[in-house]
Amino acid sequence: EIVLTQSPGTLSLSPGERATLSCRASQSVSGSYLAWYQQKPGQAPRLLIYGASSRATGIPDRFSGSGSGTDFTLTISRLEPEDLAVYYCQQYGTSPWTFGQGTKVEIK
Amino acid sequence: QVQLQESGPGLVKPSETLSLTCTVSGGSISSYYWSWIRQPPGKELEWIGYVYYSGSTNYNPSLKSRVTISVDTSKNQFSLDLTSVTAADTAVYYCARGRSGSYHSPFDYWGQGTLVTVSS
Numbered sequence: 001e002i003v004l005t006q007s008p009g010t011l012s013l014s015p016g017e018r019a020t021l022s023c024r025a026s027q028s029v030s031g032s033y034l035a036w037y038q039q040k041p042g043q044a045p046r047l048l049i050y051g052a053s054s055r056a057t058g059i060p061d062r063f064s065g066s067g068s069g070t071d072f073t074l075t076i077s078r079l080e081p082e083d084l085a086v087y088y089c090q091q092y093g094t095s096p097w098t099f100g101q102g103t104k105v106e107i108k
Numbered sequence: 109q110v111q112l113q114e115s116g117p118g119l120v121k122p123s124e125t126l127s128l129t130c131t132v133s134g135g136s137i138s139s140y141y142w143s144w145i146r147q148p149p150g151k152e153l154e155w156i157g158y159v160y161y162s163g164s165t166n167y168n169p170s171l172k173s174r175v176t177i178s179v180d181t182s183k184n185q186f187s188l189d190l191t192s193v194t195a196a197d198t199a200v201y202y203c204a205r206g207r208s209g210s211y212h213s214p215f216d217y218w219g220q221g222t223l224v225t226v227s228s
Contacts, residue, residue, distance in 0.1 A: 001169075035214035044202055044218035045153065056207075056216060088153060092212050096168040097143075099153040 002027055002091050004100035012106040019076040021103045023089035028069045033093035036065055036074045039102075040085045048087075049074060081107050110135040112203050112219035120197075120226050126190040130203030130219055137161050137184045141206035141213055144177060144188045146199040147221075154199075158206065159186050193226045200224075 003026040013019055023034070032052040037045035047056040049065035052072055062077045076083055084107050089100040116128035130142070144156040157167035159177040167175050171190070179186040190197060200221040206213030 031212060033212045033214075037215075044221050045215070046218075047207070047214055047216050050207065050214040056214075090153070090214065092214055095166055096170070097155040099155070101152045 001096050002029065002094055002098050004089050004091060004098055006087075006089060006100035006103045008103060009101075010104045010106060012108055013079050014108045015079050015081055017079050019079055019083075019105055021074040021076075021087055021105075023067075023072040023074070023100050025070040025072070025091060027094075029072075029091045030093035032068050033091060034065075034067070034072050035090045035092065036063075037088045037090065038083075038085045039088065045088060076105075079105075079107065083107065110205065110217045112205065112217055114201060114203050114219045114222040116222065116224070118223060118225060120193055120224060121228050122194055122226055123192055126188070126193050126197060126201075126224055126226070128188045128201055128203075128222065128224070130186050130188075132184045132186075132205075137179065137181055137186065139209045141209075141211065142177075142179065142186045143204045143206065143215060145202045145204055145215070146197075147202070148196075148199045151199075156188065156190075195226050198224065198226045 007022045034052045036049040039045040053065045086102040111133045120126045138161045141158045143158040159179045174191045176189040202221045203219045204215035205217040207216040
């Protein structure tokens, strides 16, 4: 199975700063079938990005995704207090679908 | 607006079968892939498997010997059975929809999740 490794484990930034989250795959993700989710405490995950770079419906444009092959990035251009959450990447190109271990974003 | 709601026992005894149902409202269960995903407390997400509305399935090999996922289109529901549970199966269980009718789909709608504890 494809193992996804996310870094850093925790990111502590101030409102208005730029957040860069990394997701590295143990083998190439076919079709760039890579998604990013946001999970706030006590809530279900919410789809942010799919196909590595397409924003899901209703997602603000401060969230963007990039990458291909084995290296992918989620960027939050200007952090807002409500962005406090754990962010997961997920590949759905090769079964079984797998998730990364998450990056926790803290707001200073 | 599509909504998903998990239902089932919150407590299951070791060696017994965990059974959950996901009811889909606000849209048809037809033409989509429907998955179960779980998250042990404080840990990452694990995809369990999916069922297509036609009834075809695909399971995570790590759980395949113990998992059955089925669909009832007349009730707009799909279900999960996980046999021979142990404490390691304690988790929040989510049901979710594949975004498009394609095999390769991220999850765009999720249930709120239900905590299932395995304990005697």
